[in-house]
Amino acid sequence: xxxxxxxxxxxxxxxxxxxxxxxxxxxxxxxxxxxxxxxxxxxxxxxxxxxxxxxxxxxxxxxxxxxxxxxxxxxxxxxxxxxxxxxx
Amino acid sequence: xxxxxxxxxxxxxxxxxxxxxxxxxxxxxxxxxxxxxxxxxxxxxxxxxxxxxxxxxxxxxxxxxxxxxxxxxxxxxxxxxxxxxxxxxxxxxxxxxxxxxxxxxxxxxxxxxxxxxxxxxxxxxxxxxxxxxxxxxxxxxxxxxxxxxxxxxxxxxxxxxxxxxxxxxxxxxxxxxxxxxxxxxxxxxxxxxxxxxxxxxxxxxxxxxxxxxxxxxxxxxxxxxxxxxxxxxxxxxxxxxxxx
Amino acid sequence: xxxxxxxxxxxxxxxxxxxxxxxxxxxxxxxxxxxxxxxxxxxxxxxxxxxxxxxxxxxxxxxxxxxxxxxxxxxxxxxxxxxxxxxxxxxxxxxxx
Numbered sequence: 001x002x003x004x005x006x007x008x009x010x011x012x013x014x015x016x017x018x019x020x021x022x023x024x025x026x027x028x029x030x031x032x033x034x035x036x037x038x039x040x041x042x043x044x045x046x047x048x049x050x051x052x053x054x055x056x057x058x059x060x061x062x063x064x065x066x067x068x069x070x071x072x073x074x075x076x077x078x079x080x081x082x083x084x085x086x087x088x
Numbered sequence: 089x090x091x092x093x094x095x096x097x098x099x100x101x102x103x104x105x106x107x108x109x110x111x112x113x114x115x116x117x118x119x120x121x122x123x124x125x126x127x128x129x130x131x132x133x134x135x136x137x138x139x140x141x142x143x144x145x146x147x148x149x150x151x152x153x154x155x156x157x158x159x160x161x162x163x164x165x166x167x168x169x170x171x172x173x174x175x176x177x178x179x180x181x182x183x184x185x186x187x188x189x190x191x192x193x194x195x196x197x198x199x200x201x202x203x204x205x206x207x208x209x210x211x212x213x214x215x216x217x218x219x220x221x222x223x224x225x226x227x228x229x230x231x232x233x234x235x236x237x238x239x240x241x242x243x244x245x246x247x248x249x250x251x252x253x254x255x256x257x258x259x260x261x262x263x264x265x266x267x268x269x270x271x272x273x274x275x276x277x278x279x280x281x282x283x284x285x286x287x288x289x290x291x292x293x294x295x296x297x298x299x300x301x302x303x304x305x306x307x308x309x310x311x312x313x314x315x316x317x318x319x320x321x322x323x324x325x326x327x328x329x330x331x332x
Numbered sequence: 333x334x335x336x337x338x339x340x341x342x343x344x345x346x347x348x349x350x351x352x353x354x355x356x357x358x359x360x361x362x363x364x365x366x367x368x369x370x371x372x373x374x375x376x377x378x379x380x381x382x383x384x385x386x387x388x389x390x391x392x393x394x395x396x397x398x399x400x401x402x403x404x405x406x407x408x409x410x411x412x413x414x415x416x417x418x419x420x421x422x423x424x425x426x427x428x429x
Contacts, residue, residue, distance in 0.1 A: 022369060060236035069409050072319040077419055093360060
């Protein structure tokens with residue numbers, strides 16, 4: 001039994017757990033951070049399966065661009081909320 | 089489910105009107121049905137893979153994924169570029185201000201680290217994107233990967249705060265369109281020469297693919313970077329506007 | 333059980349987690365994240381089904397997943413833009429009150 005199967009089981013378990021935490025975490029910032037981590041983990045999964053083109057694209061688009069877009073949107077919502085709380 | 093939309097920053101995690109029990113049971117039932125279907129799935133592969141392998145030397149490139157994306161299924165890539173352009177048009181800021189595409193504003197003192205990082209990394213990113221575009225013909229790489237790397241470089245440039253990129257200027261708009269325009273021009277020219285849509289002649293297939301990929305790289309980079317920039321605050325670039 | 337079969341089961345599991353998130357989560361950003369998780373699950377299923385043995389992988393699903401990643405990012409950006417516009421409309425109405 002090669003040791004590859006342990007890496008595969010670890011990646012599978014981690015991606016399932018990260019997906020759960022990415023949706024149901026307490027704070028929104030943590031959700032987005034876990035989503036970026038999920039994107040980087042599935043990059044390794046694509047590499048394990050031999051799909052190297054998809055791995056490069058997922059690392060750049062799925063983790064990089066989508067992560068920064070989500071953080072920019074969160075900042076847009078949070079900035080007004082904070083100023084509201086300070087004015088109260 | 090969507091009648092009152094929740095936008096509270098510190099709101100509840102689970103919708104109070106949703107019932108976790110019923111949704112959990114239904115999703116678990118779906119999950120079991122899908123896993124049962126996967127375990128009893130009779131694998132039959134090879135039909136299309138043999139077609140791709142046999143015609144790979146006629147396609148002009150030696151990377152099978154690039155051959156499928158830009159030669160065998162080129163129509164899908166053309167439509168994908170069009171869909172990306174539609175998404176960007178929906179997101180671009182509604183007010184266009186007549187500014188040049190790149191403006192240098194005065195940098196605030198507290199962003200020194202990211203400015204130093206940007207100065208070191210941006211040339212390397214540009215070079216690596218060009219390499220990915222060129223190497224896509226024989227190794228993993230291609231237009232989408234290179235374009236997204238360039239988009240990451242543009243996002244880094246926006247984050248330094250010392251450059252202001254105007255994505256509604258004439259240059260930016262033509263960069264957005266050049267990918268789709270190159271693809272459609274090649275398709276129309278091939279209707280004239282070969283009589284068929286996107287039927288590349290075998291001698292020039294590699295060159296045609298490289299031209300289309302170059303246009304698509306620039307287009308994808310501008311599109312993804314403007315998707316990011318459309319979400320920043322309108323006053324993001326207003327600090328330190330008057331440079332000394 | 334080959335590793336490709338296990339990965340396809342993981343892909344289906346990710347799809348189910350994302351579906352549960354879309355139904356149950358409250359904030360719009362959580363729903364968007366759950367949609368993206370569903371997308372990642374479907375990509376994993378596609379590529380796991382494309383792997384025939386330990387050495388060769390079918391190039392056609394790879395091209396489909398490549399297209400899917402780009403379109404998913406564009407769709408996420410559009411959804412977040414709509415959310416920001418909705419937030420601004422609500423804020424303007426609240427300021428008028």
